[in-house]
Amino acid sequence: MDKFLKSRLFVTLVYVLLGLIILFMMQQIHPILSTAYGFLKAVLAPFVIALIISYVLNPIVRMLNERKVPRTAAVLLIYAVFITSVTVIVMNLTPIFVKQVGELNEHMPELTMRAQGLFDGLNDNRMLPESVRSGINNALMKLENTLSAFISNFVDGIGSTINMLMVAFIVPFLAFYILKDYQVIEKTVLATVPRAHRTNTIKLVIDIDTALGNYIRGQFLVCVLVGLLAYVGYWLIGMPYALLLASIVAIFNIIPYLGPFFGAAPAIIMASTVSFKMVLMVVFVNLVVQILEGNVISPQVVGRTLHMHPLLIIFALLVGGELAGIIGLILAVPCFAVLKVIIHHIFLYYVHRRPTA
Numbered sequence: 001m002d003k004f005l006k007s008r009l010f011v012t013l014v015y016v017l018l019g020l021i022i023l024f025m026m027q028q029i030h031p032i033l034s035t036a037y038g039f040l041k042a043v044l045a046p047f048v049i050a051l052i053i054s055y056v057l058n059p060i061v062r063m064l065n066e067r068k069v070p071r072t073a074a075v076l077l078i079y080a081v082f083i084t085s086v087t088v089i090v091m092n093l094t095p096i097f098v099k100q101v102g103e104l105n106e107h108m109p110e111l112t113m114r115a116q117g118l119f120d121g122l123n124d125n126r127m128l129p130e131s132v133r134s135g136i137n138n139a140l141m142k143l144e145n146t147l148s149a150f151i152s153n154f155v156d157g158i159g160s161t162i163n164m165l166m167v168a169f170i171v172p173f174l175a176f177y178i179l180k181d182y183q184v185i186e187k188t189v190l191a192t193v194p195r196a197h198r199t200n201t202i203k204l205v206i207d208i209d210t211a212l213g214n215y216i217r218g219q220f221l222v223c224v225l226v227g228l229l230a231y232v233g234y235w236l237i238g239m240p241y242a243l244l245l246a247s248i249v250a251i252f253n254i255i256p257y258l259g260p261f262f263g264a265a266p267a268i269i270m271a272s273t274v275s276f277k278m279v280l281m282v283v284f285v286n287l288v289v290q291i292l293e294g295n296v297i298s299p300q301v302v303g304r305t306l307h308m309h310p311l312l313i314i315f316a317l318l319v320g321g322e323l324a325g326i327i328g329l330i331l332a333v334p335c336f337a338v339l340k341v342i343i344h345h346i347f348l349y350y351v352h353r354r355p356t357a
Contacts, residue, residue, distance in 0.1 A: 041324075046167050050174035054182065056217055061179050075179045079172070096243055204345045211337045219254060226253045226293050233285035234267065239278065245270065249286070253293070255317070255329045260290045312336065 026033065057078055064074035178185065193201045227250025234242035245267040252263030264286040271278040313333055320332025 046170050046174055049167070049171050050178055052216070053171065053175040054178040055212075056220070057175070057179060058182055059213075059217075061182070071182070072180050075176055079176070200345065200349060204342065207341045207345070208338055211341050212334055215334060215337070222293065222297055223250045223253045225297050226250055226289055229289045229292060230263075230285065233289060234282070237278070237281040237285060239267065239282060239285075240270065240274070249289070255326075259329075260286065260293075 057075075060078060061071060061074045064077065065071050069077070190198060190201070227246050230249040231242055231246035234246055239245065248266050249260075249263035252259040255262065264282070267282045267286070268279060271282040313336075316332040316336040317329055320328030320330075320335070322328070324331070
């Protein structure tokens with residue numbers, strides 16, 4: 001009996017039991033946790049976004065600072081370049097977006113009639129089983145109800161929209177102060193760590209920076225390149241609203257694995273109102289873009305710095321999506337990468353502390 005109590009199996013069973021007890025307790029206090037999570041998300045969201053922006057821009061600020069440019073001046077210079085670039089891009093792209101959205105609004109009745117005709121043709125096709133036609137009708141009814149609920153929620157959520165605008169207004173100021181005092185913040189946080197653990201803490205921070213730095217900064221560049229390739233492909237096949245749909249592909253490409261499907265869906269739906277041939281060409285364009293992204297662009301730009309198995313990434317996406325929706329899907333992989341680095345350091349710390357026989 002003593003041998004069993006000291007065995008690794010018994011220790012594992014104890015940890016599993018403790019984990020189940022913790023999950024049960026968390027389930028019991030779920031309403032309290034939900035309220036606390038909602039409050040913390042509302043309060044901390046601007047700071048988290050500002051920290052991410054600061055982390056992305058800090059290497060540029062540090063490079064300018066090393067060239068004798070004061071940090072405040074370097075941050076203001078980056079802001080000026082960013083605002084100027086965005087202004088130029090918006091001034092050049094806004095007319096195209098407005099034109100395409102106007103054309104889409106103008107042709108929406110025609111596109112709706114085409115789509116309705118396509119579904120009516122499928123519904124009247126006696127070669128299809130009754131269950132399939134019934135499924136199509138149910139899917140259309142669910143889509144209509146979903147759109148109605150979305151519009152209703154959007155109208156009811158005007159207060160949330162105003163709050164989001166306030167957050168968007170506050171974030172640049174938070175990012176400015178974080179970037180300006182980045183080194184002071186680092187020293188202050190490091191000073192709270194006991195002296196005996198500072199060396200390990202610095203190694204931990206360096207490893208986290210190595211795991212995330214190339215990923216976050218490279219992911220933005222990958223999205224831009226993917227959007228550009230999608231736009232060229234849509235333009236070559238004559239897809240309507242190429243810029244608008246390619247922008248959606250670029251934005252959703254931030255989400256690993258699932259993003260390409262979400263990004264391609266609007267283009268495929270739009271192509272279905274044109275012709276079946278256009279649907280095939282859109283699918284082909286997105287397939288080529290994703291092959292290039294997965295085999296050429298991402299390995300070269302982002303690299304394989306995360307060293308995470310695809311199964312772990314999919315698990316991270318499921319957890320992130322369940323906890324925070326789209327934002328959770330975007331942040332799931334980098335958060336799990338940080339967690340992986342922390343667990344690895346904890347494991348090494350206790351292995352080194354274990355006395356040798």
